[in-house]
Amino acid sequence: EPEVTQTPSHQVTQMGQEVILRCVPISNHLYFYWYRQILGQKVEFLVSFYNNEISEKSEIFDDQFSVERPDGSNFTLKIRSTKLEDSAMYFCASRDTRVTNTEAFFGQGTRLTVV
């Protein structure tokens, strides 16, 4: 069964450093997402991406964040200068848009720890 894959599974970075989280969405899916889950809290929407541009973003997704689809398979989330409060589990998701109202499929997540 096709799945969304994320790398790395765990990333530790120092405050102020740039970090890139990587995702390979399900092939032939066209909508891509990033969500985060701070420990013990609910899953929060960050951004959606379609047709090589951001289609929607939350207020969490400020200028420190950016997304990119550098090639035909990868989808990345970059945090420019990490803060302690960026520590969270980050989930990538993708959705098939050939059929309306489909569900999003989530990856296993990348646990980001900022120290």
Place this chain on the structure above:
Amino acid sequence: AQSVAQPEDQVNVAEGNPLTVKCTYSVSGNPYLFWYVQYPNRGLQFLLKYITGDNLVKGSYGFEAEFNKSQTSFHLKKPSALVSDSALYFCAVRGGGGADGLTFGKGTHLIIQP
């Protein structure tokens, strides 16, 4: 703004008994409702969705959910719980108006006791 409420942090059920995990929502326009399950150290797995049509939707692992428009609820149910159903369950909504991101509830820990 859309929102989802899961009023119970934890639900305890004996194995073999029916279970219900509650969810209510607030959204403008027609709601698209989803349930996801998260096992420890794992990602979110899709269980079922309501888009339109029958109010009772069936999903994976014997789960079902009932959409109630008047009560703006989408409770998750299963007739006979298994110990392996123990996990964290999230209700989510995607509203109309072009918004695409899911809004999640805070999650409910479901604990099935042998």
